[in-house]
Amino acid sequence: MSETVRSAHSSPPAQADPSRWKALVFIALAQLMVVLDATIVNIALPSAQQDLGISDGNRQWVITAYALAFGGLLLFGGRVADLWGRKRTFVVGLIGFAAASALGGAATGEAMMLGARALQGAFGALLAPAALSLLAVMFTDAKERAKAFGIYGAIAGGGGAVGLILGGFLTEYLNWRWTFFVNIPFAVVAALGAYFVIREPAGGRNRAPLDVPGVVLSTLGLVSLVYGFTRAESDGWSDPTTIGLFVGAVLLLAAFALVESRVKSPLLPLRVVTDRNRGGVYLSLGLAVIAMFGLFLFLTYYLQVVKGYSPVKTGFAFLPMIAGMITGSTQIGTRLMTRVPPRFLMGPGFLTAALGMLLLTQLEIGSSYAGLILPAQLLLGLGMGTAFMPAMSLATHGVDPRDAGVASAMVNTSQQVGGAIGTALLNTIAASATTAYLVDHAAGATTPAAQKLLQLQGMVEGYSAAIWWAVGILAVSAVIALTLINTGKPDTGAVAASGSGAGAEDEVKIPVIAH
Numbered sequence: 001m002s003e004t005v006r007s008a009h010s011s012p013p014a015q016a017d018p019s020r021w022k023a024l025v026f027i028a029l030a031q032l033m034v035v036l037d038a039t040i041v042n043i044a045l046p047s048a049q050q051d052l053g054i055s056d057g058n059r060q061w062v063i064t065a066y067a068l069a070f071g072g073l074l075l076f077g078g079r080v081a082d083l084w085g086r087k088r089t090f091v092v093g094l095i096g097f098a099a100a101s102a103l104g105g106a107a108t109g110e111a112m113m114l115g116a117r118a119l120q121g122a123f124g125a126l127l128a129p130a131a132l133s134l135l136a137v138m139f140t141d142a143k144e145r146a147k148a149f150g151i152y153g154a155i156a157g158g159g160g161a162v163g164l165i166l167g168g169f170l171t172e173y174l175n176w177r178w179t180f181f182v183n184i185p186f187a188v189v190a191a192l193g194a195y196f197v198i199r200e201p202a203g204g205r206n207r208a209p210l211d212v213p214g215v216v217l218s219t220l221g222l223v224s225l226v227y228g229f230t231r232a233e234s235d236g237w238s239d240p241t242t243i244g245l246f247v248g249a250v251l252l253l254a255a256f257a258l259v260e261s262r263v264k265s266p267l268l269p270l271r272v273v274t275d276r277n278r279g280g281v282y283l284s285l286g287l288a289v290i291a292m293f294g295l296f297l298f299l300t301y302y303l304q305v306v307k308g309y310s311p312v313k314t315g316f317a318f319l320p321m322i323a324g325m326i327t328g329s330t331q332i333g334t335r336l337m338t339r340v341p342p343r344f345l346m347g348p349g350f351l352t353a354a355l356g357m358l359l360l361t362q363l364e365i366g367s368s369y370a371g372l373i374l375p376a377q378l379l380l381g382l383g384m385g386t387a388f389m390p391a392m393s394l395a396t397h398g399v400d401p402r403d404a405g406v407a408s409a410m411v412n413t414s415q416q417v418g419g420a421i422g423t424a425l426l427n428t429i430a431a432s433a434t435t436a437y438l439v440d441h442a443a444g445a446t447t448p449a450a451q452k453l454l455q456l457q458g459m460v461e462g463y464s465a466a467i468w469w470a471v472g473i474l475a476v477s478a479v480i481a482l483t484l485i486n487t488g489k490p491d492t493g494a495v496a497a498s499g500s501g502a503g504a505e506d507e508v509k510i511p512v513i514a515h
Helices: 019-052 060-084 086-105 110-138 142-173 183-197 212-235 240-262 270-274 276-306 311-317 319-336 343-360 369-394 401-444 448-484
Strands: 002-006 509-513
Touching: 019 060, 019 086, 019 110, 019 142, 019 183, 019 276, 019 311, 060 086, 060 110, 060 212, 060 401, 086 110, 086 183, 086 401, 110 142, 110 401, 142 311, 142 319, 142 369, 212 240, 212 401, 240 270, 270 276, 270 401, 276 311, 276 343, 276 369, 276 401, 276 448, 319 343, 319 369, 343 369, 343 448, 401 448
Parallel strands: none
Antiparallel strands: 002 509
């Protein structure tokens, strides 16, 4: 049940502050930097590995160090924003991210590079939830919230593809170090803009003491989970260490849930995730990201290895997906968000993305980019952009302003864990299918040319098999969104009788979950 109370920051209303739209520019810039950093380093990794003498066995840590720090510290970062102030946390996160990026760009060896990546992840875990929670408390009018989250959703969805383009360009024409240095102007501009422009609404600060046991258990549990999937990709699902990490993650996160249900001031109030609508968002979004991260991986390899595209050409080949995401988020999602319940955007959005993914199951060595890959990307982008926008907004809709930071962190956590699962799970499926295909057809490849063709065909068969799984995952996301999420239109405040905490927001009222 929810009750409507006057917001502590409703006089004057948040919408009376004209600087909020300028603030959105700097928040969006920071979000773009964080999201593109998840993929920009991937393209530069081979060059960086060679220059720094990183072994094949340790190269994955350039990616993993960032993912572990970012995923493991997100809940802590979200609560820091609630305790310390969202604007202050946001600015500190940006400055720290810039410093860590400078360290990575100047790295002279393996240890320095891995340390820089871990620091990037840690400061990213501070600024990402602070950015989303700032939007949540600054834009409370339904129509303006729709526009703001439309822009934010497009960046959150399309930033990874932008990272591929930028990473390819910088690596090919400049140097891999610029994939780190490019973050510095992003961060400096965003930090200065945030410091001088953002007016964080008064009130809503969580003054409760920090839940230290919750911080320790959640961080160790999430690190164990993310690292478990990383290990599964490289060492297999039956590896004793992999199994141990998964068992440890389950035990640690179960202990975390128990502690949170009993402490007076929990790190993650269970009301944030047990709310039917927010829980539906976290679950459906996490599953959808599994499919998306797998696609980025497979399409990048397909275009470069099978089709022979350069890094820059590969990056630009992802432009249709970005265009689709921007259109779906800012045109379809924003225009319809105040007219239809969120589930009627998220469900069809995920199904549209699944249709685009379904097209990609038809990939062959000679597939036409214009005839198959381009329309598939447009459908994927359109669907994900339409679904991401209401999901980002609903994830913080109706939450107590004091919990906006940790609720925002849960969105990022579901995406981060989803990305780790997607990369490991779908890559394993693809590798198994490729191996099976090569074994079945090895007898027919008697010449070097035939063996090379067989290898390429095996790769494509593996990608197709994994993409079929991605289609199913997106379909499940759609079902979850359509059945679990039951809040009504944001501007009417309608909510299904069984809903547990999402109501309408207007200029002077914010729905607060009853404790």
